[in-house]
Amino acid sequence: MFTIITSESFRSDDSEWKECSLEEKINSLEYLSNNYEKYLQKADDLKSAIKYNRKTHEIESQQMQRKLRHIKQDFGSIQKDMSKIADERLTQVKKALAPYLKDSVETSENPQHIKSQLIELLSKISGIEQIIKKDAEISRNVQNDHEILGVLEAKQKDAIERFEGVSRVQNLAYDIxxxxxxxxxxxxxxxxxxxxxxxxxxxxxxxxxxxxxxxxxxxxxxxxxxxxxxxxxxxxxxxxxxxxxxxxxxxxxxxxxxxxxxxxxxx
The missing domain is CATH 1.10.287 (Helix Hairpins)
Structure with missing residues (x-):
């Protein structure tokens, strides 16, 4: 014996399916609403952490900027001192080389004096090399400080973006x-x-x-x-x-x- 399926039974099944789907959506929204306070607390904690990180990054950035200013001032002072010392030593080197360039009687008759002048000249050249090494070391330190400052600025920018994102989401929720x-x-x-x-x-x-x-x-x-x-x-x-x-x-x-x-x- 065959069962005749009418259009009314189709409409009934379709209505029951829609009611089931609607009930599932309502349950889903109720679940989200019940857990809203918990997730909102997490969002508030995240907002507080972002504020703290942002404040910390600002302090560290200010400290780094002060440090860089001091380094810049020290570097300028060192450059002036180096320029002055280099001029003085260049004058000394010229004076030390003068006997050899002029081929004076004093140099030809006193080889011991020539030897002592050569030793003095080598010591002066060694001093200039030490200054060059110190200059290179200071330059490396300044470069490292710039790299650290760049990392801090990137972290600060990321923290600000996350803070603004949380603020936008909360403002939308509070307005309704x-x-x-x-x-x-x-x-x-x-x-x-x-x-x-x-x-x-x-x-x-x-x-x-x-x-x-x-x-x-x-x-x-x-x-x-x-x-x-x-x-x-x-x-x-x-x-x-x-x-x-x-x-x-x-x-x-x-x-x-x-x-x-x-x-x-x-x-």
């Missing part, structure tokens, strides 16, 4: 009331930021989470921008389905805005 229908969506970037900063997540997934977070930030910023245009009431009805869900196509379309536009939205 908790009773708003898009509140759970607004706090999702903060959860993704905390999850992406975990050491247990590989770099590949960290990059993907960062990309999703940036797209959600742009979408939430667009929601806030639209709501500000109509006295605080979000006007995105074209992005909603009949059951109140957000259209995935509209989400992808909105998130095609460049990430740089997020800065203008968040100001």
């Amino acid at each position: 009331p908790q009773d708003d229908q898009f509140y759970n969506l607004a706090i999702a970037p903060a959860l993704l930021l905390a999850l992406g900063s975990s050491k247990d997540v590989s770099k590949y997934y960290q990059q993907n989470l960062k990309s999703i977070q940036q797209r959600l930030c742009a979408f939430v910023a667009q929601i806030r921008f639209n709501s500000q245009q109509v006295f605080g009431t979000p006007q995105i009805q074209s992005n909603k389905l009949s059951n109140g869900e957000i259209s995935v196509e509209s989400l992808v379309e909105i998130t095609e805005h460049p990430v740089d536009s997020l800065t203008s939205f968040s100001k």
Whole structure:
């Protein structure tokens, strides 16, 4: 005996599948909402750590700049002293070589005097070589200090970028009331930021989470921008389905805005 499958049974199954899918999405949002405080605390800890690192880097940068100024002053003083000493020793060398160049009677009749002058000349040349070595050593130290300063500036720049990223995410979450229908969506970037900063997540997934977070930030910023245009009431009805869900196509379309536009939205 065959069972006749009607279009009504298809519609019933499709309705049950949609209800199941909606329930799973609601449960997922509830899970994110329940864990929001924990991830937000992690974000606050990260923000505090970034502030501390930024302050430490600024102090170290100031100390390094003072040290470089002192080195520059010392280096200039040493250069002046070296120039003065070199001129004096050049005069002494000319005086020492004068008997040989003139081929005077004194040099030809007194070989011992010539020998003593040669020894004196060699000692003077040795002193000049020592000064050259010290000059090269100072130059290497200055170069090392410049390299250290470059590393500190790079770390400071990275800390500032991470701090600004956390601030943008938190500002977006705080601008939408908790009773708003898009509140759970607004706090999702903060959860993704905390999850992406975990050491247990590989770099590949960290990059993907960062990309999703940036797209959600742009979408939430667009929601806030639209709501500000109509006295605080979000006007995105074209992005909603009949059951109140957000259209995935509209989400992808909105998130095609460049990430740089997020800065203008968040100001």
